Amino acid sequence: xxxxxxxxxxxxxxxxxxxxxxxxxxxxxxxxxxxxxxxxxxxxxxxxxxxxxxxxxxxxxxxxxxxxxxxxxxxxxxxxxxxxxxxxxxxxxxxxxxxxxxxxxxxxxxxxxxxxxxxxxxxxxxxxxxxxxxxxxxxxxxxxxxxxxxxxxxxxxxxxxxxxxxxxxxxxxxxxxxxxxxxxxxxxxxxxxxxxxxxxxxxxxxxxxxxxxxxxxxxxxxxxxxxxxxxxxxxxxxxxxxxxxxxxxxxxxxxxxxxxxxxxxxxxxxxxxxxxxxxxxxxxxxxxxxxxxxxxxxxxxxxxxxxxxxxxxxxxxxxxxxxxxxxxxxxxxxxxxxxxxxxxxxxxxxxxxxxxxxxxxxxxxxxxxxxxxxxxxxxxxxxxxxxxxxxxxxxxxxxxxxxxxxxxx
Numbered sequence: 439x440x441x442x443x444x445x446x447x448x449x450x451x452x453x454x455x456x457x458x459x460x461x462x463x464x465x466x467x468x469x470x471x472x473x474x475x476x477x478x479x480x481x482x483x484x485x486x487x488x489x490x491x492x493x494x495x496x497x498x499x500x501x502x503x504x505x506x507x508x509x510x511x512x513x514x515x516x517x518x519x520x521x522x523x524x525x526x527x528x529x530x531x532x533x534x535x536x537x538x539x540x541x542x543x544x545x546x547x548x549x550x551x552x553x554x555x556x557x558x559x560x561x562x563x564x565x566x567x568x569x570x571x572x573x574x575x576x577x578x579x580x581x582x583x584x585x586x587x588x589x590x591x592x593x594x595x596x597x598x599x600x601x602x603x604x605x606x607x608x609x610x611x612x613x614x615x616x617x618x619x620x621x622x623x624x625x626x627x628x629x630x631x632x633x634x635x636x637x638x639x640x641x642x643x644x645x646x647x648x649x650x651x652x653x654x655x656x657x658x659x660x661x662x663x664x665x666x667x668x669x670x671x672x673x674x675x676x677x678x679x680x681x682x683x684x685x686x687x688x689x690x691x692x693x694x695x696x697x698x699x700x701x702x703x704x705x706x707x708x709x710x711x712x713x714x715x716x717x718x719x720x721x722x723x724x725x726x727x728x729x730x731x732x733x734x735x736x737x738x739x740x741x742x743x744x745x746x747x748x749x750x751x752x753x754x755x756x757x758x759x760x761x762x763x764x765x766x767x768x769x770x771x772x773x774x775x776x777x778x779x780x781x782x783x784x785x786x787x788x789x790x791x792x793x794x795x796x797x798x799x800x801x802x803x804x805x806x807x808x809x810x811x812x813x814x815x816x817x818x819x820x821x822x823x824x825x826x827x828x829x830x831x832x833x834x835x836x837x838x839x840x841x842x843x844x845x846x847x
Contacts, residue, residue: 439572439575439576439579440487440488440489440490440572440575442555442805443489443491443554443555443556443557443558443559443575444491444493444550444553444555444557444559445484445489445491445493445558445559446493446495446543446546446550446558446560446561447463447477447480447481447484447493447494447510447562447563448495448542448560448562448563449465449466449477449493449494449495449496449500449503449564450464450495450496450497450498450500450527450536450542450563451464451465451497451498452465452497452498453465453468453498453562453564453696453770453810455565455696455697455699456468456695456696456697456698456790458460458804458827458835458837459698459701459802459804459835459837460499460682461837462499462826463501463502463563464496464497464498464499464500464502464503464558465504465563465696466503466563466567467500467502467503468701469787469788469805470566470695470701470704470705471705471708471752471768471789472708472715472752472753472754472768472769472770472771473726473728473754473755473770473771474717474724474726475505475506475726476563476564476566476695477494477503477507477564478510478564478724478725478726479565479566479567479568479724480561480562480563480565481494481511481522481570481572481725482722482723482724482725483561483569483657484561484571485725486689486722486723487569487570487571487572488572488736489559489571489572490514490520490521490697491519491520491521491548491553491555492522492523492526492724493523493524493525493546493549494507494522494525494527494563495536495542495543496524496525496526496527496544497526497527497535497536497567500524501718502641504524504526504669504688506727507522507524508524508539508738509727510725510726510727511725511727516659525546526543527551527678528546537546537659537660537726538659538660538661538662538664538665538740539560539660539661539663539717540648540649540652540653540658540661540662540665540666541625541649541652541653542662543560543645543649544649544650544652544660546639546651547606547646547649548565549665549826551646554560556641556642556751557575557578557579557639557640557641557642558639558640559571559575559637559638559639559640560637560638560639560640560662561636561637562636562647564694564695564696565635565692565693565694566691566692566693566695566704566715567635567681567683567685567691567692567693568683568684568685568691568715568719568722569588569637569681569682569683569684570682570684570755571637571639573679573682573765574586574588574637574639574679575639576593577677578639578641578677578679580674581609581677582675583639583641583675583676583677584640584641584644584670584674584675584676585638585639585640585641585648585667585674585675585676585677586638586677586678586679587603587611587634587637587638587667587671587676587677587678587679588632588634588635588636588637588638588639588679588681588693589632589633589634589636589678589679589680589681590632590680590681590690591604591626591627591630591631591632591680591690591806592630592631592632592633593629593630593632594621594623594624594629594630595629597618597621597631597633598617598618598619598620598621599617599694600617600633600634600663600694601614601615601616601617601621601634601663601667602614602615602618602620602621602622602631602632602633602634603632603633603634603678603748604632605632605678609677609678610675610676610677610678611667611676611677611678613670613671614667614668614671616664616668617663617664617665619769621633624797631727632678632680632688632847634663634667635681636662636663636679636694636729638662638667639679644670644674647843648669648670649666650668651669652666652669654678655770656736657809658810662688671800682721685715685716685719685722686716686719687716690705691707691714691715693707693715697756698802698829698833698835699829699830699831699833702785702800702802702833703803705768706768706783708752708768709750709751709752709766709767709768710750711750725795725809728755728771728802729771729803731754731756731771731772732755732756733755733756733761733778734753734754734756734757734758735757735758736748736756736758736759737758737759737760737761738760738761738777742813744761744762744777744778745761745770746758746759746760746761746762746763746775746818747759747763747764748763748764748765748767748769749763749764749765749766750765750766751764751765751766751767751768751769752768752769753769753773754769754770754771754773754788755771755772755809756771756772756773757769757770757771757772757773757774757775758773758774758775759775760775760776760777761776761777761778762775762776762777762778762779762780762781762792763775763779763781763783764780764781764783765780765782765783766782766783767781767782767783767784767785768784768785768786768792769781769786770786770787770790770805771788771789772788772789773786773788773789773790773791773792774790774791774792775792776791776792776793776794776796776811777794777795777797778795779792779793779794779795779798780796780797780798781798781799782798782799782800782816783800784798784799784800784801784802784803784816785797785801785802785803786803787802787804787805787807788805788806789805789806789811790803790804790805790806790807790808791807791808791809792809793808793809793810793811793812794800794811794812795811795812796809796810796811796813796815797810797813797814797815797816797817798813798814798815798816799815799816799817799830800816800832800834801815801816801833801834801835801836802833802834802835802836804835804836804837804838806838807836807837807838815834815836816834819832822834837841
């Protein structure tokens with residue numbers, strides 16, 4: 439069955455809600471969990487599901503994403519027909535960039551059609567979850583569905599950001615609301631509704647017909663959730679597959695990290711004693727590309743000096759905690775925390791240096807930034823807003839003042 443599947447991973451969104459982190463990089467290339475990029479999570483799900491023919495459809499600011507895919511994901515056996523291959527905008531059928539998720543597939547029909555497959559699995563490159571896609575594909579085959587939509591029971595109060603499905607008694611989708619102000623409640627729980635995960639399994643010919651029909655509709659916004667799926671419900675067999683979590687926790691874990699607050703909280707989910715999202719599960723490994731750095735180091739335990747420590751934190755290779763203290767934080771490669779400084783509940787990208795006697799709290803600090811000595815971030819919202827981007831919940835985002843040429847991590 440898996441040999442009949444072609445994966446199209448959509449990684450071309452502008453990521454405007456993650457600005458300023460996406461000012462100079464594509465959203466799927468944003469670091470996550472210290473050593474990963476966001477796109478690694480979905481790609482790991484694919485490889486763990488034995489799905490090894492993957493097109494990654496890119497668009498905006500894709501240099502660092504392309505480099506990461508080339509260096510970290512050229513691991514498959516090309517002579518066996520396996521690949522992770524980037525599909526940049528080629529304007530074969532249009533002189534415009536992708537207008538929506540369905541248009542991204544439509545503009546790449548030539549490449550998709552050149553691969554032998556019976557089914558096309560369409561995924562998003564900016565969600566955090568663990569999923570074996572094979573049971574969903576098996577259900578799609580067994581049910582005779584034309585389209586199968588991955589769904590999850592979700593808090594109704596927050597479901598207005600997603601597509602909401604209404605099911606018949608047999609699991610077939612009979613109604614659809616796209617980002618409704620008042621989502622329809624699940625018949626099983628009035629506080630929940632069944633939302634789309636942005637995962638679609640299409641029978642090949644159905645997909646081709648659907649996106650070509652959508653491309654010819656001048657009133658369409660060319661989006662799967664907004665246009666294609668609702669149109670197919672009345673004409674085709676559209677089924678729901680409810681998410682089965684491989685994260686091995688009591689509550690199902692699926693996060694759309696399209697906003698700074700959601701991104702911050704997803705990283706914080708990693709650092710507890712028993713992490714909500716477990717990156718240490720050897721039965722479902724997460725893969726990435728890592729450059730060669732020395733081990734992390736914690737120094738200054740001499741009498742009379744402040745000890746370098748990190749508690750409830752992720753500290754990546756090459757980082758040095760030199761007499762500073764780190765709490766409940768995520769540190770990427772080659773981070774230095776200098777003496778008498780404190781970092782609390784923060785995310786530090788690679789090559790960040792925190793100067794002596796500084797205090798950092800609830801902050802995201804982009805790579806290649808040196809924080810001067812005696813700096814405070816996250817303790818005075820009014821002063822922070824004068825210099826940095828601050829979310830409504832008070833998370834401070836520090837990025838380079840000027841755009842710089844992208845450098846390898």
